[in-house]
Amino acid sequence: MIWEVILMCDIYVARCFFSTFERCDFEIPFHLGDFNTDRYEIAVVCPEHNTDHIRDVMPAWYELEFLEPTKDEEEFWKRKNESLYAELVEWKKYAGKRLLVLCFTDNAVRNAVINHPNLIYPFKIARVKGMPEGLVGMRI
Numbered sequence: 001m002i003w004e005v006i007l008m009c010d011i012y013v014a015r016c017f018f019s020t021f022e023r024c025d026f027e028i029p030f031h032l033g034d035f036n037t038d039r040y041e042i043a044v045v046c047p048e049h050n051t052d053h054i055r056d057v058m059p060a061w062y063e064l065e066f067l068e069p070t071k072d073e074e075e076f077w078k079r080k081n082e083s084l085y086a087e088l089v090e091w092k093k094y095a096g097k098r099l100l101v102l103c104f105t106d107n108a109v110r111n112a113v114i115n116h117p118n119l120i121y122p123f124k125i126a127r128v129k130g131m132p133e134g135l136v137g138m139r140i
Contacts, residue, residue: 008034009032010039016048024046030115036111042101044101062129062135063126064100064101064125065126066121074088112125
């Protein structure tokens with residue numbers, strides 16, 4: 001018998017990096033594509049703790065902007081799945097805010113486009129540091 005290994009993704013709940021140092025309850029489902037990145041290679045910083053200082057001192061990161069869902073997206077999820085529509089509505093409170101993903105390794109930088117929140121909510125890469133500028137504007 002031959003066994004095939006099918007790589008999927010590492011999906012977990014990421015807490016804000018600053019929850020270690022001060023009270024922060026921010027959590028977000030996160031997707032690390034194809035198990036190519038280990039959890040210790042990145043850290044998520046919530047919109048509240050995403051400051052100029054942390055971006056200045058870290059050599060590599062990307063910011064994901066929570067976009068306002070379009071009417072078509074909302075209608076689609078409302079018809080398609082009540083639970084997923086509720087998720088979309090829940091995350092709307094962050095529309096226009098930015099989540100910071102810190103990359104601690106070159107591997108995390110290379111895999112940035114497949115490492116993102118595991119939500120149906122629309123995001124775009126708003127800014128980057130230490131990685132290709134061509135990623136800016138990409139919807140995830």
